[in-house]
Amino acid sequence: MAPQLLHTPRLRLRPPRPHDAEAIFPRYAADAEVTRYLSWPRHRTLNDTRAFLEWSAAAWQRDGVGPYLIYREDDLIGSTGLQCMAGERALTGYVLARDAWGQGYATEVLRGMMELAQTCGLRELEAICHARHRASQRVLEKCGFQPVRDSNQPFPNLIPAMQPAHIFILCIARP
Numbered sequence: 001m002a003p004q005l006l007h008t009p010r011l012r013l014r015p016p017r018p019h020d021a022e023a024i025f026p027r028y029a030a031d032a033e034v035t036r037y038l039s040w041p042r043h044r045t046l047n048d049t050r051a052f053l054e055w056s057a058a059a060w061q062r063d064g065v066g067p068y069l070i071y072r073e074d075d076l077i078g079s080t081g082l083q084c085m086a087g088e089r090a091l092t093g094y095v096l097a098r099d100a101w102g103q104g105y106a107t108e109v110l111r112g113m114m115e116l117a118q119t120c121g122l123r124e125l126e127a128i129c130h131a132r133h134r135a136s137q138r139v140l141e142k143c144g145f146q147p148v149r150d151s152n153q154p155f156p157n158l159i160p161a162m163q164p165a166h167i168f169i170l171c172i173a174r175p
Protein backbone atom coordinates (compact mmCIF):
# COMPACT_ATOMS: atom_id res chain seq x y z
CA MET A 1 0.00 0.00 0.00
CA ALA A 2 1.37 3.43 -0.98
CA PRO A 3 1.62 6.08 1.78
CA GLN A 4 -1.59 7.87 2.77
CA LEU A 5 0.33 11.12 3.16
CA LEU A 6 3.12 12.45 0.95
CA HIS A 7 5.12 15.65 1.30
CA THR A 8 6.98 17.56 -1.38
CA PRO A 9 8.99 20.67 -0.48
CA ARG A 10 5.90 22.95 -0.59
CA LEU A 11 2.92 20.60 -0.89
CA ARG A 12 1.04 17.84 0.89
CA LEU A 13 -0.67 14.98 -0.97
CA ARG A 14 -3.31 12.54 0.27
CA PRO A 15 -5.81 10.13 -1.33
CA PRO A 16 -9.30 11.56 -2.00
CA ARG A 17 -12.02 10.83 0.57
CA PRO A 18 -15.78 10.44 0.04
CA HIS A 19 -16.63 13.97 1.24
CA ASP A 20 -14.12 15.72 -1.11
CA ALA A 21 -16.52 16.17 -4.07
CA GLU A 22 -17.76 19.62 -2.95
CA ALA A 23 -14.16 20.92 -2.90
CA ILE A 24 -12.85 19.23 -6.07
CA PHE A 25 -15.77 20.13 -8.35
CA PRO A 26 -15.57 23.95 -8.22
CA ARG A 27 -11.81 24.14 -7.61
CA TYR A 28 -10.61 22.50 -10.85
CA ALA A 29 -12.74 19.61 -12.16
CA ALA A 30 -15.53 21.80 -13.63
CA ASP A 31 -13.16 24.43 -15.11
CA ALA A 32 -13.18 24.32 -18.94
CA GLU A 33 -9.71 25.86 -19.29
CA VAL A 34 -8.12 23.57 -16.69
CA THR A 35 -9.62 20.41 -18.21
CA ARG A 36 -9.04 21.26 -21.91
CA TYR A 37 -6.15 18.82 -22.41
CA LEU A 38 -7.17 16.15 -19.88
CA SER A 39 -8.07 12.54 -20.64
CA TRP A 40 -11.28 12.72 -18.54
CA PRO A 41 -14.44 14.71 -19.35
CA ARG A 42 -14.91 18.00 -17.50
CA HIS A 43 -17.27 17.45 -14.56
CA ARG A 44 -20.73 18.85 -15.30
CA THR A 45 -22.34 18.01 -11.96
CA LEU A 46 -21.24 16.96 -8.47
CA ASN A 47 -22.27 13.42 -9.39
CA ASP A 48 -19.42 13.32 -11.93
CA THR A 49 -17.01 14.17 -9.12
CA ARG A 50 -18.62 11.56 -6.86
CA ALA A 51 -18.13 8.98 -9.65
CA PHE A 52 -14.43 9.94 -9.73
CA LEU A 53 -14.22 9.39 -5.96
CA GLU A 54 -15.73 5.92 -6.33
CA TRP A 55 -13.30 5.08 -9.15
CA SER A 56 -10.44 6.36 -6.99
CA ALA A 57 -11.49 4.28 -3.97
CA ALA A 58 -11.72 1.18 -6.20
CA ALA A 59 -8.22 1.81 -7.59
CA TRP A 60 -6.76 2.18 -4.08
CA GLN A 61 -8.53 -1.01 -2.97
CA ARG A 62 -7.39 -2.99 -6.01
CA ASP A 63 -3.84 -1.67 -6.55
CA GLY A 64 -2.81 -0.20 -3.19
CA VAL A 65 -2.18 3.12 -4.95
CA GLY A 66 -4.23 5.59 -6.97
CA PRO A 67 -5.08 9.30 -7.14
CA TYR A 68 -3.82 11.92 -4.64
CA LEU A 69 -5.22 15.38 -3.95
CA ILE A 70 -2.65 18.17 -3.75
CA TYR A 71 -2.75 20.76 -0.95
CA ARG A 72 -0.80 24.00 -0.49
CA GLU A 73 -1.23 24.38 3.26
CA ASP A 74 -5.02 23.88 3.61
CA ASP A 75 -5.82 24.97 0.06
CA LEU A 76 -6.77 22.20 -2.40
CA ILE A 77 -4.89 23.04 -5.61
CA GLY A 78 -5.24 19.92 -7.78
CA SER A 79 -4.64 16.22 -8.15
CA THR A 80 -2.14 13.69 -9.41
CA GLY A 81 -1.50 9.98 -8.83
CA LEU A 82 -0.39 6.66 -10.24
CA GLN A 83 -2.65 4.39 -12.28
CA CYS A 84 -1.22 0.86 -12.34
CA MET A 85 -0.73 -0.89 -15.66
CA ALA A 86 0.56 -4.36 -16.54
CA GLY A 87 4.29 -5.13 -16.18
CA GLU A 88 5.23 -2.95 -13.16
CA ARG A 89 4.26 0.16 -15.11
CA ALA A 90 1.97 3.06 -14.18
CA LEU A 91 0.38 6.02 -15.88
CA THR A 92 0.76 9.40 -14.20
CA GLY A 93 -0.58 12.92 -14.74
CA TYR A 94 -1.34 16.16 -12.93
CA VAL A 95 -4.00 18.84 -12.88
CA LEU A 96 -3.82 22.17 -11.04
CA ALA A 97 -6.36 24.91 -10.42
CA ARG A 98 -5.60 27.99 -12.53
CA ASP A 99 -4.31 30.14 -9.66
CA ALA A 100 -1.65 27.50 -8.97
CA TRP A 101 -0.11 27.53 -12.47
CA GLY A 102 3.34 28.94 -13.22
CA GLN A 103 4.91 28.34 -9.79
CA GLY A 104 6.71 25.05 -10.43
CA TYR A 105 4.08 22.96 -8.60
CA ALA A 106 3.48 20.46 -11.45
CA THR A 107 7.21 19.75 -11.65
CA GLU A 108 7.38 19.33 -7.87
CA VAL A 109 4.36 17.00 -7.85
CA LEU A 110 5.67 14.90 -10.75
CA ARG A 111 8.99 14.47 -8.91
CA GLY A 112 6.92 13.28 -5.93
CA MET A 113 5.19 10.70 -8.16
CA MET A 114 8.60 9.55 -9.45
CA GLU A 115 9.77 8.95 -5.87
CA LEU A 116 6.52 7.15 -5.09
CA ALA A 117 6.93 4.95 -8.19
CA GLN A 118 10.38 3.98 -6.94
CA THR A 119 9.01 3.24 -3.45
CA CYS A 120 6.29 1.05 -5.00
CA GLY A 121 8.88 -0.94 -6.98
CA LEU A 122 7.59 0.21 -10.37
CA ARG A 123 9.79 -0.12 -13.43
CA GLU A 124 8.37 2.55 -15.71
CA LEU A 125 6.13 5.64 -15.67
CA GLU A 126 4.13 6.76 -18.67
CA ALA A 127 2.43 10.09 -19.41
CA ILE A 128 0.27 11.13 -22.35
CA CYS A 129 0.39 14.75 -23.44
CA HIS A 130 -1.45 16.62 -26.19
CA ALA A 131 0.95 17.56 -28.98
CA ARG A 132 0.17 21.30 -28.55
CA HIS A 133 0.38 21.34 -24.74
CA ARG A 134 3.82 22.91 -24.39
CA ALA A 135 3.63 23.64 -20.63
CA SER A 136 2.93 20.01 -19.77
CA GLN A 137 5.59 18.74 -22.20
CA ARG A 138 8.07 21.07 -20.51
CA VAL A 139 7.17 19.63 -17.07
CA LEU A 140 7.79 16.10 -18.36
CA GLU A 141 11.08 17.07 -19.99
CA LYS A 142 12.32 18.82 -16.83
CA CYS A 143 11.68 15.57 -14.93
CA GLY A 144 13.60 13.44 -17.43
CA PHE A 145 10.68 11.83 -19.29
CA GLN A 146 11.47 10.95 -22.92
CA PRO A 147 8.99 11.20 -25.80
CA VAL A 148 8.86 7.68 -27.24
CA ARG A 149 6.04 7.78 -29.78
CA ASP A 150 3.19 9.86 -31.20
CA SER A 151 -0.37 8.62 -31.56
CA ASN A 152 -3.94 9.86 -31.66
CA GLN A 153 -5.49 9.72 -28.19
CA PRO A 154 -8.92 10.56 -26.75
CA PHE A 155 -9.23 14.12 -25.37
CA PRO A 156 -12.94 14.22 -24.44
CA ASN A 157 -13.00 18.01 -23.86
CA LEU A 158 -11.85 18.79 -27.42
CA ILE A 159 -13.56 18.48 -30.78
CA PRO A 160 -12.84 16.12 -32.43
CA ALA A 161 -12.13 13.94 -29.40
CA MET A 162 -9.26 12.07 -31.06
CA GLN A 163 -6.22 14.37 -31.12
CA PRO A 164 -2.46 14.07 -31.70
CA ALA A 165 -0.47 13.27 -28.56
CA HIS A 166 3.06 12.45 -27.47
CA ILE A 167 3.62 9.43 -25.24
CA PHE A 168 6.38 10.03 -22.67
CA ILE A 169 8.20 7.33 -20.69
CA LEU A 170 10.49 7.45 -17.67
CA CYS A 171 12.47 4.37 -16.61
CA ILE A 172 12.60 4.20 -12.81
CA ALA A 173 15.99 3.52 -11.29
CA ARG A 174 16.10 0.69 -8.72
CA PRO A 175 16.78 2.11 -5.23
Ligand SMILES: CC(C)(COP(=O)(O)OP(=O)(O)OC[C@H]1O[C@@H](n2cnc3c(N)ncnc32)[C@H](O)[C@@H]1OP(=O)(O)O)[C@@H](O)C(=O)NCCC(=O)NCCS
Pocket residue numbers: 033034035037038093094095096097100101102103104105106107108128129130133134135136138139
Ligand atom coordinates in the same frame (compact mmCIF):
# COMPACT_ATOMS: atom_id res chain seq x y z
C1 LIG B 1 0.15 22.06 -17.39
C2 LIG B 1 0.24 22.36 -15.91
C3 LIG B 1 0.17 21.08 -15.14
C4 LIG B 1 1.58 23.06 -15.63
O1 LIG B 1 1.69 23.28 -14.24
P1 LIG B 1 2.73 24.34 -13.64
O2 LIG B 1 2.76 24.14 -12.18
O3 LIG B 1 2.40 25.68 -14.16
O4 LIG B 1 4.09 23.80 -14.31
P2 LIG B 1 5.57 24.19 -13.83
O5 LIG B 1 5.54 25.59 -13.30
O6 LIG B 1 6.09 23.11 -12.94
O7 LIG B 1 6.37 24.10 -15.20
C5 LIG B 1 5.82 24.64 -16.40
C6 LIG B 1 6.93 24.84 -17.41
O8 LIG B 1 6.36 25.05 -18.70
C7 LIG B 1 6.77 26.32 -19.19
N1 LIG B 1 5.66 26.84 -19.98
C8 LIG B 1 4.48 27.33 -19.54
N2 LIG B 1 3.72 27.67 -20.60
C9 LIG B 1 4.43 27.36 -21.72
C10 LIG B 1 4.19 27.48 -23.10
N3 LIG B 1 3.04 27.98 -23.57
N4 LIG B 1 5.15 27.07 -23.97
C11 LIG B 1 6.31 26.56 -23.52
N5 LIG B 1 6.60 26.41 -22.19
C12 LIG B 1 5.66 26.83 -21.31
C13 LIG B 1 7.09 27.13 -17.97
O9 LIG B 1 7.93 28.24 -18.29
C14 LIG B 1 7.78 26.07 -17.10
O10 LIG B 1 9.08 25.78 -17.59
P3 LIG B 1 10.40 26.42 -16.91
O11 LIG B 1 10.42 25.97 -15.47
O12 LIG B 1 11.51 25.88 -17.73
O13 LIG B 1 10.25 27.92 -17.01
C15 LIG B 1 -0.91 23.29 -15.43
O14 LIG B 1 -0.97 24.39 -16.28
C16 LIG B 1 -2.25 22.60 -15.41
O15 LIG B 1 -2.64 21.99 -14.42
N6 LIG B 1 -2.99 22.69 -16.52
C17 LIG B 1 -4.32 22.07 -16.61
C18 LIG B 1 -4.28 20.55 -16.52
C19 LIG B 1 -3.36 19.93 -17.53
O16 LIG B 1 -3.34 20.31 -18.69
N7 LIG B 1 -2.62 18.90 -17.09
C20 LIG B 1 -1.66 18.20 -17.92
C21 LIG B 1 -2.31 17.22 -18.78
S1 LIG B 1 -1.09 16.36 -19.81
